[in-house]
Amino acid sequence: MNLTEAAAGSDLGAIRTKAVRQPDGSYRITGQKIFITYGDHELARNIIHLVLARLPDAPAGVKGISLFIVPKFLVNADGSPGACNDVACVSLEHKLGIHGSPTAVMSFGDQGGAAGFLVGEENRGLEYMFVMMNHARLNVGVQGVGIAERAYQQARAYACERVQGKAAGAATITPIVEHPDVRRMLMTMKAHIEAMRALAYVEAAALDRAHAEPDEAARAGALRLAEFLNPIVKGWCTETGVELASLGVQIHGGMGYVEETGAAQHLRDARITPIYEGTTAIQANDLVNRKILRDKGATARAVMAEAGALAAELVTSPAPALKAIGIELAEGARAAGAAVDWLLAAAGQDSRLPAAAAVPLLKLMGVVLGGFHMARAARIAQGRLQSGEGDLAFFDAKVKTAWFYAEHVLVQAPALLATVTRGSATVMGVPADQL
Ligand SMILES: Cc1cc2nc3c(=O)[nH]c(=O)nc-3n(C[C@H](O)[C@H](O)[C@H](O)COP(=O)(O)OP(=O)(O)OC[C@H]3O[C@@H](n4cnc5c(N)ncnc54)[C@H](O)[C@@H]3O)c2cc1C
Numbered sequence: 001m002n003l004t005e006a007a008a009g010s011d012l013g014a015i016r017t018k019a020v021r022q023p024d025g026s027y028r029i030t031g032q033k034i035f036i037t038y039g040d041h042e043l044a045r046n047i048i049h050l051v052l053a054r055l056p057d058a059p060a061g062v063k064g065i066s067l068f069i070v071p072k073f074l075v076n077a078d079g080s081p082g083a084c085n086d087v088a089c090v091s092l093e094h095k096l097g098i099h100g101s102p103t104a105v106m107s108f109g110d111q112g113g114a115a116g117f118l119v120g121e122e123n124r125g126l127e128y129m130f131v132m133m134n135h136a137r138l139n140v141g142v143q144g145v146g147i148a149e150r151a152y153q154q155a156r157a158y159a160c161e162r163v164q165g166k167a168a169g170a171a172t173i174t175p176i177v178e179h180p181d182v183r184r185m186l187m188t189m190k191a192h193i194e195a196m197r198a199l200a201y202v203e204a205a206a207l208d209r210a211h212a213e214p215d216e217a218a219r220a221g222a223l224r225l226a227e228f229l230n231p232i233v234k235g236w237c238t239e240t241g242v243e244l245a246s247l248g249v250q251i252h253g254g255m256g257y258v259e260e261t262g263a264a265q266h267l268r269d270a271r272i273t274p275i276y277e278g279t280t281a282i283q284a285n286d287l288v289n290r291k292i293l294r295d296k297g298a299t300a301r302a303v304m305a306e307a308g309a310l311a312a313e314l315v316t317s318p319a320p321a322l323k324a325i326g327i328e329l330a331e332g333a334r335a336a337g338a339a340v341d342w343l344l345a346a347a348g349q350d351s352r353l354p355a356a357a358a359v360p361l362l363k364l365m366g367v368v369l370g371g372f373h374m375a376r377a378a379r380i381a382q383g384r385l386q387s388g389e390g391d392l393a394f395f396d397a398k399v400k401t402a403w404f405y406a407e408h409v410l411v412q413a414p415a416l417l418a419t420v421t422r423g424s425a426t427v428m429g430v431p432a433d434q435l
Contacts, residue, residue: 001132003033005032006034010279010281010282017029017052018055019066026117027116027118029053029108030109031053032108036049039103039105040102040104046073066123070108089105097270134230136277137233137277138233138234140234141196141234144240145237147245147270148192148240151245152186154262155186156177162176182251185247187404191404194401199232206225231287235280235363236367242273248263280362283362288343307336307372310326311329312330319382321402324406325374328410328413333372336364339421357421371410
């Protein structure tokens with residue numbers, strides 16, 4: 001995907017790459033793109049670039065962007081790769097992490113113009129690109145989960161081997177996994193990863209249902225849910241993935257900071273995930289403007305009503321874990337609902353308020369929805385424990401992990417609500433020259 005240019009990152013409306021119509025129906029493309037993942041390589045016979053560019057008579061901004069296919073090699077009539085197109089990789093970036101993935105500066109048209117072929121209609125390029133980008137955003141959210149999971153597996157293995165001191169209450173020296181604080185860090189990783197994975201799967205399932213439900217209204221409802229969850233999965237799972245990869249380093253102590261263990265690589269690799277495919281702020285703006293304000297909070301409220309209904313059921317449970325989870329989930333769902341109410345009111349007062357609240361609000365939604373799906377899992381696992389069927393150790397751990405999540409993560413929801421409702425006004429208080 002060739003979107004980004006030096007002066008057009010988050011703001012794709014600023015794209016300058018040019019496309020000029022040719023008599024044969026093709027287009028001549030000229031311009032430079034930066035940060036293009038796998039912009040050039042020798043792993044395939046051809047590379048098909050999808051390039052955003054602007055026609056000379058296009059309207060300004062995002063409404064004047066078109067999408068083109070620009071192959072590295074022009075394709076012969078028999079389908080084989082033919083002459084080189086006017087596309088060149090002019091340099092590779094030196095990065096903090098993901099060293100296995102080349103990030104290229106791509107130049108189009110240095111020799112007079114690269115041949116490009118329009119996708120769909122002129123000026124509708126960004127709309128088409130978003131079909132791919134929404135999938136890519138879910139995938140990057142899953143990348144956040146995946147890196148965090150690998151960091152967790154490695155930290156857990158290290159904590160079980162590394163012997164250091166005597167844990168509180170132990171008679172002899174112990175592996176560090178017995179220190180309550182190391183256990184806290186491992187549980188923080190495990191609980192978040194399970195919540196993040198559940199949320200990503202719920203979005204993926206909603207996307208499948210949006211395609212495959214026989215009933216049209218059910219398809220539309222599933223699509224609304226998937227679109228609502230998309231920025232939350234991308235933003236929350238990647239930001240949290242970085243924090244968890246950092247905890248993985250912490251569990252290793254000094255061995256995490258040196259390269260031998262590989263823990264530092266996870267932190268470096270995770271760091272790109274809240275940046276590419278739209279930074280966290282861009283996800284949060286999407287959540288606030290398109291996914292909450294546009295339907296006046298209807299989807300957000302419907303989702304939180306489901307969480308609230310489960311919480312109401314769990315608080316009456318005789319199982320202490322489910323009851324505790326229910327209490328925190330009820331508070332979380334209430335906090336998320338109150339944040340939506342505040343947002344709808346604030347948007348009419350000062351447009352800077354929703355923008356200042358956007359990222360904490362996205363985090364609040366992630367924390368609460370992660371807790372909702374952990375609570376669903378805990379309810380099922382508790383049922384299996386009672387029936388005594390299956391892997392009881394797994395079900396017991398599932399319930400206790402959800403309980404931990406409720407009391408270490410879900411409890412943050414009221415504080416995040418305060419940041420959204422009271423903290424947004426202070427964000428712009430200090431003038432830029434006093435920063
Ligand atoms: C390793 C790597 C691989 C990449 N791969 C690709 C690729 O394959 N194809 C491609 O097209 N691009 C790719 N990118 C580009 C990537 O998508 C952009 O870097 C990203 O969208 C951010 O744009 P930017 O770097 O210009 O940052 P900027 O847009 O300059 O953002 C800088 C800061 O300002 C904030 N900001 C900007 N606008 C707003 C706003 N409206 N509201 C609130 N905050 C805002 C951002 O959140 C960020 O914190 C890649 C980048 C990297 C580093």
